[in-house]
Amino acid sequence: MDKFVIHGGKPLSGTVKISGAKNASLALMPATILAPGSFSLSNTPTLRDITTMAHLLESMGVKTSQQNHTMSIDSSRVSRFEAPYEHVKKMRASIYVLGPLLARYGKAKVSMPGGCAWGPRPVNLHLEGLKKLGASIELEGGYIVANAKRLKGARILFDVSSVGATGNVMMAAVLAQGFTTIENAAIEPEITSLAEFLQSMGAKIQGIGTSKLQVEGVDELRPKNVTTIPDRIEAGTFLIAGAIAGKKGGKVRLENCTPAHLNAIIAKLEDAGAGMRRGDGFVEIQPADEIKGVDVSTAIYPGFPTDMQAQWIALMSLAKGTSVVTDTIYRDRFMHVPELNRLGADVTVRDNTATVVGGQKLTGAKVMSTDLRASASLILAGLAAGGITEVLRVYHLDRGYESIEKKLQGLGADIERVKGEEF
Numbered sequence: 001m002d003k004f005v006i007h008g009g010k011p012l013s014g015t016v017k018i019s020g021a022k023n024a025s026l027a028l029m030p031a032t033i034l035a036p037g038s039f040s041l042s043n044t045p046t047l048r049d050i051t052t053m054a055h056l057l058e059s060m061g062v063k064t065s066q067q068n069h070t071m072s073i074d075s076s077r078v079s080r081f082e083a084p085y086e087h088v089k090k091m092r093a094s095i096y097v098l099g100p101l102l103a104r105y106g107k108a109k110v111s112m113p114g115g116c117a118w119g120p121r122p123v124n125l126h127l128e129g130l131k132k133l134g135a136s137i138e139l140e141g142g143y144i145v146a147n148a149k150r151l152k153g154a155r156i157l158f159d160v161s162s163v164g165a166t167g168n169v170m171m172a173a174v175l176a177q178g179f180t181t182i183e184n185a186a187i188e189p190e191i192t193s194l195a196e197f198l199q200s201m202g203a204k205i206q207g208i209g210t211s212k213l214q215v216e217g218v219d220e221l222r223p224k225n226v227t228t229i230p231d232r233i234e235a236g237t238f239l240i241a242g243a244i245a246g247k248k249g250g251k252v253r254l255e256n257c258t259p260a261h262l263n264a265i266i267a268k269l270e271d272a273g274a275g276m277r278r279g280d281g282f283v284e285i286q287p288a289d290e291i292k293g294v295d296v297s298t299a300i301y302p303g304f305p306t307d308m309q310a311q312w313i314a315l316m317s318l319a320k321g322t323s324v325v326t327d328t329i330y331r332d333r334f335m336h337v338p339e340l341n342r343l344g345a346d347v348t349v350r351d352n353t354a355t356v357v358g359g360q361k362l363t364g365a366k367v368m369s370t371d372l373r374a375s376a377s378l379i380l381a382g383l384a385a386g387g388i389t390e391v392l393r394v395y396h397l398d399r400g401y402e403s404i405e406k407k408l409q410g411l412g413a414d415i416e417r418v419k420g421e422e423f
């Protein structure tokens with residue numbers, strides 16, 4: 001397993017291009033099951049999770065190939081309706097095939113996704129929503145076995161706003177008979193982009209971008225090409241890289257991003273003293289001379305994303321004063337804290353709240369990646385730490401960040417990927 005070796009303290013400046021959004025692609029790819037034919041998904045990032053989704057679709061008979069950043073998909077011949085454990089255990093988003101398989105073929109057998117590094121990841125909202133649409137759902141030997149002659153429109157109200165459940169149920173509803181309303185729907189940009197893709201394929205969806213979606217089922221959809229939106233979490237991560245290791249007077253410019261998707265992150269960075277500039281497709285950060293401690297409480301979009309919580313804690317470790325970071329989405333998502341503390345941070349967690357005593361001098365050490373965003377926070381801390389930081393098991397990062405070390409090298413960071421066996 002590879003590791004990253006970082007010589008910290010190097011100032012960052014320059015321009016970095018943001019890749020397509022992992023969490024948009026992971027919904028757009030299974031959506032192609034809904035209509036037979038050829039699709040071209042441009043600006044698809046080259047990531048492990050994308051490869052995992054492609055392999056899952058291939059195991060069903062879907063043809064996929066990725067050239068550079070275009071994913072070509074041919075869903076004409078789907079011959080298997082199953083997402084086996086070996087795929088799902090690698091990536092929970094595999095459950096996104098459930099809705100489309102039920103909608104188009106009336107059957108699906110999908111392994112229950114396990115938990116992840118930071119705790120349980122239930123799928124009850126997915127299953128309850130599909131049952132409302134008339135699917136019979138059985139749990140057999142760790143598998144979700146779902147059947148439906150033809151799904152029928154229904155009124156669905158989610159107890160909790162869920163990105164995945166909104167995506168799955170919406171993909172099922174577009175081919176159901178009659179009308180479906182989905183209330184308390186997620187409004188993350190990745191869900192909006194999925195809804196717009198489905199609409200381009202002929203689906204009838206009203207309320208896109210709001211928490212009340214109204215779907216009128218149609219009999220069939222047509223293949224359409226789509227451009228994947230930029231990855232707002234990758235963008236936020238690089239903004240924090242600029243803030244945490246920014247060169248006095250230098251600035252970091254992100255291109256190929258959507259500033260409107262970054263409002264909460266930009267606002268918090270301004271509160272922390274950074275100078276922010278935004279325009280068509282770009283955001284620039286001018287690092288603060290002194291980072292101020294700023295409290296954050298994660299929330300559903302357009303609030304501060306839970307996927308940026310770990311990165312924010314890394315930044316707050318250097319800030320002046322104490323800050324409080326609360327995760328209201330995933331109460332246990334703090335696996336990064338013990339590792340950050342090994343780098344000299346002073347963070348304590350109680351329930352779903354981390355208290356970060358700022359003003360720490362971080363010093364390099366060997367640290368272990370546990371999950372995608374936790375690993376990102378360790379890299380960010382390593383950029384600011386004195387001496388050498390080794391971030392082990394970077395396959396976690398390769399799931400969701402395209403060539404992160406090359407992009408950081410392009411900004412002046414001293415970071416190398418060291419290939420190797422067991423670190």
Ligand code: EPZ
Binds near residue numbers: 120122372
């Ligand atoms: C998506 O996961 C993202 N993944 C996650 O990003 C992200 O952290 C999460 O949304 C929240 O924004 C993808 O899009 C592939 P949820 P998802 O359903 O859909 C609870 C990353 O780092 N819940 O919106 O699984 C759940 O426990 C990943 O890129 C239920 O209770 O998240 C959580 O507390 C990590 N029952 C809350 O809802 C359900 O059936 C939000 O989860 C489903 C969810």
